[in-house]
Structure formats: structure tokens, C-alpha cells
Amino acid sequence: MQKLQRTYWNGLSAEYQRVMSISLDDFHYGPQIPGDSRLRILPPLHRGMRALELGCGAAQNSIFLARRGLDCTAMDISREQLDAARRLAAAEGVEITLRNAPIERFAEKVDGLFDLIHSSHAFEFIEDPGATIMQCAKFLKPGGSLVISTVHPLYNGDWEENIDEDGNVCGMGLFLPHYFSPPDDVRTKDGRVEVISRAYPVSSWFNWFRAAGLEVTVLSEPAEQSDGTPPYTSPDWADNEGELAAIPGTLIVAGKAAGR
Numbered sequence: 513m514q515k516l517q518r519t520y521w522n523g524l525s526a527e528y529q530r531v532m533s534i535s536l537d538d539f540h541y542g543p544q545i546p547g548d549s550r551l552r553i554l555p556p557l558h559r560g561m562r563a564l565e566l567g568c569g570a571a572q573n574s575i576f577l578a579r580r581g582l583d584c585t586a587m588d589i590s591r592e593q594l595d596a597a598r599r600l601a602a603a604e605g606v607e608i609t610l611r612n613a614p615i616e617r618f619a620e621k622v623d624g625l626f627d628l629i630h631s632s633h634a635f636e637f638i639e640d641p642g643a644t645i646m647q648c649a650k651f652l653k654p655g656g657s658l659v660i661s662t663v664h665p666l667y668n669g670d671w672e673e674n675i676d677e678d679g680n681v682c683g684m685g686l687f688l689p690h691y692f693s694p695p696d697d698v699r700t701k702d703g704r705v706e707v708i709s710r711a712y713p714v715s716s717w718f719n720w721f722r723a724a725g726l727e728v729t730v731l732s733e734p735a736e737q738s739d740g741t742p743p744y745t746s747p748d749w750a751d752n753e754g755e756l757a758a759i760p761g762t763l764i765v766a767g768k769a770a771g772r
């Protein structure tokens with residue numbers, strides 16, 4: 513599974529960084545939704561705080577935090593994504609510690625504890641989010657925060673035409689075959705599975721945070737940003753035909769470790 517993710521993201525990296533428009537001036541949580549300047553989910557940021565980003569891509573969120581004086585480590589399974597992060601950080605004149613590792617094994621690549629561990633749309637690519645959340649909690653300082661945004665379970669449904677009593681089409685509706693086990697988003701090329709993105713019920717995320725001993729401080733299902741340019745967008749995401757106004761595409765969960 514990790515080999516699949518690495519190959520897929522190494523192959524996609526150049527295109528992803530070219531097509532996506534990802535702000536360095538706001539902290540982003542996902543496609544078409546507002547950033548932290550509006551959602552206000554991050555804990556208060558102070559110079560010298562230690563932050564760890566998991567599945568960082570080109571590390572735009574870590575660059576945003578490093579510009580505010582945080583000591584940032586960012587990790588990804590893809591060397592191509594990390595090369596993009598290295599170039600972007602250099603162009604922005606900030607220093608970030610970059611590590612090439614799967615999220616599932618982040619603990620082997622870090623020293624000490626963090627004030628903030630964060631991840632934007634990477635946990636859907638890992639095998640066992642609950643186990644990794646448990647591990648994250650062990651690497652938080654007392655009072656430290658874990659902030660994860662990931663694909664919302666409704667987003668893994670299919671859009672279908674609604675049919676009224678007379679058999680006429682009356683708009684589109686979402687069909688989700690199984691809420692408790694939402695279908696995987698399996699991406700294929702030439703009949704071969706390239707990558708799998710998984711979604712889980714909202715309560716699973718809540719329970720994983722609680723099982724890890726974290727107080728859940730935020731559970732957010734933002735609707736798409738209706739004005740201005742969202743901090744994470746692309747022409748395709750912008751052309752979502754109203755889907756993201758009708759259902760949440762992203763789920764954000766934040767939790768706090770005990771103490772302080």
C-alpha cells in the first residue's frame with residue numbers, strides 16, 4: 513500500500529503542483545473551503561513553537577507556519593513532493609526540516625515533542641488512521657494540538673439524478689451505498705489500481721481522537737467558500753457544479769492533549 517502511494521505521488525507531483533493553487537498566506541484545510549484566517553481552528557501561534565506536518569506535499573502549510581516563527585518539520589512519502597517543498601521553502605527564504613517517510617512511521621523520524629501536529633488531506637491515504645492518531649498523541653507536548661483535515665465520508669458517494677413520483681428528473685442527489693463503510697475512492701490507470709483514498713464516518717474520527725486521550729475541540733464540516741479565492745483550489749475543484757455547496761468535501765478534526 514505504501515509503495516502504491518509513493519509511486520502514485522511521485523508520478524503526480526509535478527502536475528499536482530502545477531495545477532493546484534495553494535496559498536502561502538493562509539493555512540489551508542482542503543479544496544474550495546476557507547482557510548484558517550476564517551475558520552480559526554489552529555491554536556494561538558507563537559515564535560519557537562514546534563510543528564510537525566504529515567503528508568506535506570510542497571509544505572505550503574509548514575511554510576505559512578515557519579513565516580510566523582514556528583520551528584517546522586514536514587514529512588511526505590514522495591521524494592518528488594519533498595523536492596517541491598525544498599524549492600518552495602528556499603524561494604520563500606524559510607527553513608523547514610524535511611523528512612521522507614510514510615505517515616505510519618513518522619515516529620522513527622522525529623526527535624522530541626511538538627506543540628502542533630497537522631495534516632491536510634493525507635490521512636485518507638493511510639491504512640489505519642486510528643493507530644496513527646494514537647501515535648501522534650504520544651508526540652504532543654502537554655496542551656499540544658493535533659489538527660487533521662481529510663476527505664468527508666459523504667464525498668465518497670455518487671451524484672445521481674433524482675426521479676420524482678411521475679418519473680421525471682428533478683435535480684441531482686447524493687447516493688452513498690453505505691455510510692458506516694463508505695466506498696473507497698479507487699483510482700485506476702489502464703486497468704491497474706494506482707491509489708486508494710479512504711473515507712470513514714465522522715464518529716470514527718471523533719472516537720479515534722478520544723481513544724488517544726485527546727479532547728476533541730473542533731469538528732468542522734465547512735461548506736465551500738462563496739466569495740474570493742479559497743486558499744486551496746484548482747480549475748477542476750472550482751468547477752464542482754455546486755456539489756461542495758450541498759455537501760462537505762472535507763472533515764476537520766482538532767484535538768488537544770491534556771495539561772497546560
Ligand SMILES: C[S@@+](CC[C@H](N)C(=O)[O-])C[C@H]1O[C@@H](n2cnc3c(N)ncnc32)[C@H](O)[C@@H]1O
Pocket residue numbers: 514517521522534566567568569570571587588589590593613614615616631632633634637638
Ligand atoms: C492530496 S496531497 C496533500 C498534500 C498537502 N498536504 C497539501 O495540502 O497540498 C496528499 C499527500 O500525501 C502524501 N502521502 C500519501 N500517502 C502517504 C503516506 N502513507 N505517508 C506520507 N505521505 C503520504 C502524498 O505524497 C501527497 O503529498
